[in-house]
Amino acid sequence: MEARRSSVHVAAMGLMIVVALVWTLSPLYYLFLTSVKSIRTIMERPPRFFVWPSFESYQHILFKEQFYQFFVNSFVIAFGATLLALVIGGTAAFAFSHWTFRGKEPLFLASLVGRMFPPITTLIPIYLMVKFLNLLDTHIALILIYASFQVPLVLLILRDFFSQVPREISESAYIDGSSPWQVFLLIILPLAKSGIVAAGILCFVEAWNEFIFALVLTSFRAKTAPVVLATYIENEGALQWGVLAALGVWTVMPTLLFMLFLRKFLIKGLTLGALKG
Amino acid sequence: MANSTHSGSTSFLRNPTLLFLLPMVLYLILWRALPLLYTVFLSLNDWNLVRRPSPTFAGLENYARLLSDTRFHDSLWISFFFMVVATGIQTVLGTGLALATDRGFRGKSFVQGSLLFPMFLTPVAVGSIWYILFQPSIGPINHLMGLVGLPSVIWLGSASTALWAIIIADTWQWTPFIYLLVLSALQGIPETVVEAAQIDGASGYVIIRRMILPLISGTILVAALLRAMEAFRVFPKIYVMTGGGPGRATEASSILIYKTAFRFFEMGYSSAMTIIMLVLLMTAYGFYLRVVRKVSVEY
Numbered sequence: 344m345e346a347r348r349s350s351v352h353v354a355a356m357g358l359m360i361v362v363a364l365v366w367t368l369s370p371l372y373y374l375f376l377t378s379v380k381s382i383r384t385i386m387e388r389p390p391r392f393f394v395w396p397s398f399e400s401y402q403h404i405l406f407k408e409q410f411y412q413f414f415v416n417s418f419v420i421a422f423g424a425t426l427l428a429l430v431i432g433g434t435a436a437f438a439f440s441h442w443t444f445r446g447k448e449p450l451f452l453a454s455l456v457g458r459m460f461p462p463i464t465t466l467i468p469i470y471l472m473v474k475f476l477n478l479l480d481t482h483i484a485l486i487l488i489y490a491s492f493q494v495p496l497v498l499l500i501l502r503d504f505f506s507q508v509p510r511e512i513s514e515s516a517y518i519d520g521s522s523p524w525q526v527f528l529l530i531i532l533p534l535a536k537s538g539i540v541a542a543g544i545l546c547f548v549e550a551w552n553e554f555i556f557a558l559v560l561t562s563f564r565a566k567t568a569p570v571v572l573a574t575y576i577e578n579e580g581a582l583q584w585g586v587l588a589a590l591g592v593w594t595v596m597p598t599l600l601f602m603l604f605l606r607k608f609l610i611k612g613l614t615l616g617a618l619k620g
Numbered sequence: 621m622a623n624s625t626h627s628g629s630t631s632f633l634r635n636p637t638l639l640f641l642l643p644m645v646l647y648l649i650l651w652r653a654l655p656l657l658y659t660v661f662l663s664l665n666d667w668n669l670v671r672r673p674s675p676t677f678a679g680l681e682n683y684a685r686l687l688s689d690t691r692f693h694d695s696l697w698i699s700f701f702f703m704v705v706a707t708g709i710q711t712v713l714g715t716g717l718a719l720a721t722d723r724g725f726r727g728k729s730f731v732q733g734s735l736l737f738p739m740f741l742t743p744v745a746v747g748s749i750w751y752i753l754f755q756p757s758i759g760p761i762n763h764l765m766g767l768v769g770l771p772s773v774i775w776l777g778s779a780s781t782a783l784w785a786i787i788i789a790d791t792w793q794w795t796p797f798i799y800l801l802v803l804s805a806l807q808g809i810p811e812t813v814v815e816a817a818q819i820d821g822a823s824g825y826v827i828i829r830r831m832i833l834p835l836i837s838g839t840i841l842v843a844a845l846l847r848a849m850e851a852f853r854v855f856p857k858i859y860v861m862t863g864g865g866p867g868r869a870t871e872a873s874s875i876l877i878y879k880t881a882f883r884f885f886e887m888g889y890s891s892a893m894t895i896i897m898l899v900l901l902m903t904a905y906g907f908y909l910r911v912v913r914k915v916s917v918e919y
Contacts, residue, residue, distance in 0.1 A: 352824065359720050360731055367735055370792060373760060374749045390760050435644035444637050454644065457652040459905055461853050463874055464898050467662060467881050467891055468655035491651035494644060523636040552742040554856040559882060569744035573860050576751060584758055587748060594745040602737045609740065614804055 371595075377588035385584050400585035404593070410571060414593055417568040420482050421550035424489035428546050429539065431490065432497025437527050439498070440505035441513060451498075458495035463555060470559050482565045485557060489550040496549075497542045500615050504538025505531055541612035544605055548598050568594045662891035669885035682892035692893060694868060695876040696900075702783065702872060703851040706790045711844045713791070714798025715836075719828060722806040732803065739796040747860030750789035751776070754861075779869035782862050786870060789857055794850075798843045805839035806832070838915030845908045849901055873897050 377385060379396035404410040438444075439451055469488060478484040512534075513526050521529075532539065557567040572590050601609055663682055665675035686692055721731055738746065753759045754775040762772045775785040809832065817827050855874040858864060864871035864879070871879075873893065881890035 356720050359717075363717055363720075364731065364734055366792070367738060367796075370749050370753060371738075373753060377752055377758070385758055389763050390758065392760070431643050431647050434640045438637050438640035442637050450641070450645075454648060457648050459902075460652075460656065460898060461901065463853060463855065463877060464659055464894050465652065465655035466878075467887055467894070468658035469651070470881075471658075471887075472655065488651065491647060494647060498644070523640070527640075548740055552744075554742075554744050554859070555878065558859075559878075569742050569856070572742075572744050572748055573856070576748060576860055577863070584752065584755075588752060591745045591748045591752075594748075595741045598740040598742065599737070602733070602740055606733055606736075610736070610800065614800065 374588050374591050374595075377584055378592045380585055382583075382585060400583075400589040403583075403586050404589050410590065410593075413566050413571045414568050416482065416565055417551055418597075420485045420489065420565070420567060421547050423482065423486035424493060424550040425543050425546040427486060427490035428493035428497050429543055432494040432542075433501050433532075433539070434527070435494075436498050436501035436505055437531060440502045441510075441531075451502075454498055455495050457491070458499075462492060462553075466555060466559060469556070473560055479560060480562045480565050484560055485565060485567070488556055488560075489546075489553060492553075493546040493549065497546065500542040500545075500612055501535065501538055503615060504535040504541075508534045537608065537611075540605070541608040541615070544601055544608050545612035548601060548609070551597055659891045659894055662888050663895045665888040665891075667886075667888040669887055675888060678888065682889050683896075685889065686892055686896065691868065691871075692873070692876060695871050695873040696896075698783065698870065699852050699854070699872040699874070702787060702790075702854060703848050706787045706794070706851050706854075707844055707848040709787070709791050710795045710798050710847060711840060713795045714843070715802050715840055717795070717799050718802035718806055719832070722803060736796045736800055738793045739800070741793065743793065743856035744860055746789060746793045747857040750785065750792070750857075751861050754785050776862055777866055779866050782866060782870045786854075786857055786861055789861065790851065790854065793857075794847060797847055798840075801839055801843040801846075802836060805836045809835055838911075841911055842908070842915060845904070845911060849904055849908070852901065852904075853897070 376392070376394065378400050379398065380391070380394050381397040381399055384391055384394055384397075435454070439447065473479055473484045473488075476484075508531055513530060516526050516530055551567075552569065553567075554569045554573065557570045558573065561567065561570060568590070572587075572594055575587055575590060662675060664677065664679060666672075666678040666681065667675035717735060721728065721735070753761050756762050756772060756774055756777075761775070766772065773781055775781050813831065814827060817831055822830070853874045854872055855878070858870050858872055858875050859878075862870045864875045874897075877890050877893045877897070880886050880893060
């Protein structure tokens with residue numbers, strides 16, 4: 344009796360897991376499938392769920408319309424913003440984790456407020472500011488803005504990792520005559536490597552995924568992948584499904600790769616950022 | 621109290637604490653605090669970017685106009701509806717999946733990893749995926765519904781289904797968020813607690829209902845609140861899948877704010893909408909902080 348019930352139980356659990364996997368993975372499969380269908384097979388009714396891949400759509404992206412430029416833009420911007428956020432947030436995280444000073448807790452909380460209010464609340468002023476500085480449609484504008492979103496996150500994650508480094512290590516370095524910069528660069532940073540990777544990956548993914556600021560602030564030269572995708576749907580949505588799907592595949596590629604190879608870091612950063620924020 | 625290591629240093633600039641902190645403080649003031657204050661300022665001004673060269677002070681006029689603006693009220697309702705329904709579905713599904721996949725079975729890490737990945741994908745790309753899936757002409761959803769005898773639906777083109785289509789896409793992407801947080805709470809429950817109950821003869825259902833759920837209910841609430849605050853300002857998916865349409869059926873507040881500023885160029889009016897949205901979100905955030913504090917006291 345007990346055994347039978349538990350085997351029914353296991354079967355029900357198994358079924359639920361299979362359904363969840365199909366639900367989660369099949370949309371991505373269909374995106375990929377659409378991107379490798381030829382123009383003729385895309386329009387076939389009923390839709391085919393297996394095809395011999397054709398790479399027309401990818402050729403179109405790469406050689407006809409030179410969309411790769413926009414992926415380069417996305418990469419440069421996400422990478423630049425990540426570096427900047429790590430430097431600014433990292434140095435501050437060091438101060439918060441290793442020194443005591445007046446107003447420390449209030450300042451820490453005030454810095455995190457930057458992450459609490461949604462980006463859209465500053466969209467208009469930042470648009471006007473960037474326009475005033477003559478930086479519309481430049482990479483540097485998006486780098487500066489995305490970094491400002493990520494600094495509180497970096498602070499939050501790295502303060503945690505830096506405080507895990509035992510005080511004795513840095514204190515003995517001070518006694519040996521090291522400057523704070525030397526302690527930070529030569530002792531703390533190498534010991535908190537995994538935290539920096541976790542914070543960095545999360546920054547990169549968030550900057551890569553950002554949409555509304557890129558939409559408002561870029562028009563051609565600094566256009567990023569999500570904007571290209573969205574405007575492609577707006578302008579020629581129903582015309583070239585294969586190209587749209589191929590653009591989608593390219594856009595999710597970096598995060599997919601992170602997920603496959605660096606999942607541990609990504610999830611660690613995310614849980615730290617979400618639960619403590 | 622100055623920092624302990626360099627308390628002898630007198631020079632303002634040689635103070636290392638300041639040197640390490642200043643870049644961040646200045647940076648956040650310049651790019652986050654000042655722009656926010658400027659939004660508040662603009663919300664008190666009449667400024668159509670096309671018609672006027674500079675803002676004109678208008679007092680609370682924008683806010684008064686918002687009181688009777690049914691288009692704005694509708695957008696708040698759409699955002700609210702979307703938030704409650706999407707968060708509700710995602711919380712139930714995410715918690716259920718976490719309970720189902722927490723305990724050891726073969727392929728656990730593959731299953732957990734696969735179930736997580738939609739949350740990291742570019743929201744615009746997720747919108748595009750579901751834009752394709754919901755197409756009557758080339759998408760598979762209507763085809764599959766036809767196989768089981770359901771009628772064809774113009775998902776994104778009809779006012780009654782468009783918002784639901786976006787909720788489905790959002791659920792696909794963000795159920796993993798709840799799943800991840802609940803899963804990590806479950807993994808924090810000591811194995812021995814569950815084992816002791818099993819020895820006492822408690823069934824799986826009772827263990828979950830009476831022991832595990834009370835232990836993780838705080839985390840579930842925190843996860844749902846975080847998700848709700850994000851869901852309230854949903855933008856990319858709507859922009860891509862419907863653009864706010866058909867008609868105004870999916871015009872959530874964030875879409876209306878964007879359109880008011882960058883299609884109609886009403887900078888002041890759009891700023892006032894933003895401030896209302898911010899006040900609502902901050903109220904929710906205050907509630908969230910109280911919950912978090914209570915939850916951490918309980919542990």
